[in-house]
Amino acid sequence: MECLSDTLLLEAYEKAKELGLNHDFITMIEEEINRRAINI
Numbered sequence: 001m002e003c004l005s006d007t008l009l010l011e012a013y014e015k016a017k018e019l020g021l022n023h024d025f026i027t028m029i030e031e032e033i034n035r036r037a038i039n040i
Helices: 006-019 023-035
Strands: none
Touching: 006 023
């Protein structure tokens, strides 16, 4: 995930939520967002 830009990470997060993807996957994205201190 470190190779993704902040913008792409947020887009992936929004799309994953929209599509109702696996909760563990969404949690993994959320953890990376928090690690980068990005506000959603």
